Amino acid sequence: MREVYFIDVKEGVPVIEKLDTLLEKVGIDSLNGIVTLKMHMGERNNKTFVKPFYVQKIVEVLKKHGGDPFVTDTTTIYKEERYKAMDYYRTAYAxxxxxxxxxxxxxxxxxxxxxxxxxxxxxxIAKSIYDSDSMLVVSHATGHYPSSFGGAIKNVAMGCVTKKTKMYQHEVTRPVRNPDLCTECDKCRAVCKQDAITEDHELILENCIGCGSCIGECESGALKSPEGMSSNLQKRLAEVAHAVLRNLPYSNFVFVNFLMDITPFCDCAEFAPEYITPDIGVLASKDIVALDMATIDMIGKYLFKGDPAVQVREAHRLGLGELEYEICGV
Ligand code: SF4
Ligand code: SF4
Structure with a gap:
């Protein structure tokens, strides 16, 4: 049974006022030296990423306990405003x-x-994360196309690695095409930003990042998601999260999930059209599996598309943590 600490928004005290207690109870003093503070700073025009207001407080608490943090994320495989590091800096500052x-x-x-x-x-593993001495992973809990749920496991798996490793995970989300149904409308080519569809509407697999945009445009049903996509992607998330956490030259980690502004898509989406549930609070644990399990349970499994816990069970099977947890209010 692993401890998961909880700030409950229903208690009416602003989250910012309880963050230091939450972090101290979960054991932030174990994070020393240069501390990776792993964030997702939001795709340009996204509005629901974890706000700098909270991150400033987290930095203050880390420093109070002797850590020397830097806020970080990695570049994306899709070509928007975080594809290149220089663009990501501009987006982060904005x-x-x-x-x-x-x-x-x-x-x-x-x-x-x-x-x-x-x-x-x-x-x-992204170079600066590898070169640091400890890591605090701060994640925004959301739904996610195509992995159903995004929390700490996804933040580590997709967010702590290079483009090559992101591509490895997204291999399993590449569309399958039935040429017999293709009407040659060209809509898939118009929407694909990766030059991954030929003039004959064949997929160029090495260019395809499995974003699914073309599937949404294909009215004839010629392009479809591969069978078992969500489950296969979630298993890759767990596999890569395991490889990251077991191969870093340090093992002192803390994980924090914000269950606020809970959207159906992750913060890579430019617009968050709706919330799937009201704000719940903030959870923190040293156990990434217990934390994501508690997060899914609190939001409600039925609010996600598909089974959001495949990645959690797989991470548990690989030895990353325990499924059983105890909620400790702060
Ligand atoms: S969107 Fe579908 S039907 Fe249209 S060209 Fe592409 S594969 Fe063919
Ligand atoms: S999933 Fe479709 S739109 Fe996305 S990169 Fe692949 S071919 Fe292009």
Whole structure:
């Protein structure tokens, strides 16, 4: 039974006033040296990422306990405003993640040239995350296309690695095409930003990032999601999260999930059209499995598309943590 600490918004005390207690109870004093503060700073025009207001407080508490944090994320495989490190810096600053405000540096962890440290055949950990001494993973709990749920496991698996390892995970989300149904309307080519569809509407697999945009445009049903996509992607998330957490040269981690502004899509979406449930609060644990399990249970499994807990059970099977947890209010 693992401890998961909880700030309950229903108690009426602003979350910011209880963050230091939450972090101290979960054991933030174990994070020392250079601390990776892993965030998702939001795609340009996204409004629901965890706000710098909270991150500033987290930085303050880390520093009070002797840590030397930097706020970080990695570049994306899709071509928007975080695809290149220079664009991500501009997006982060536009969203208020300014070093002068946060009280610590902001570093795009895979650098200007998507640099990583290869730890097995499939997985490269972003260089700055590998080179730090401990890690605090702050995640915004959301629904996610196509993995059903995004929390701490997804933040580590997709967010702590280079483009090559992101591509490895997204391989299983590439569409399948039935040429017999294709009407050659060209809509898939118009929407694909990766040049992954030929003039004959064949898929160029090495270019395809499995974003699913073309599937949404294909009215004839010629393009479809592969069978078992969500489950297969979630298993890859768990596999990569395991590779990251077991191959970093340190093992002192703390995980924090914000169950606020809970949207059906992750913060890579430019617009968050709706919330799937009212704000719940903030959870923290040293056990990534217990934390994501508690997060899904509190939001409600039925609010996600598909089974959101495949990744959690798989991470447990791989030995990353326990499914049983105890909620400890702060
Ligand atoms: S959107 Fe579908 S029907 Fe239209 S060209 Fe692409 S695959 Fe064919
Ligand atoms: S899923 Fe479709 S739109 Fe997305 S990169 Fe692949 S071919 Fe292009």
């Amino acid at each position: 969203h208020g993640f300014l070093p002068s405000y946060l009280g610590c540096p902001v570093i795009i962890a895979d650098g200007l040239k998507d640099e990583g440290v290869q730890v097995n055949e499939k997985v490269e």
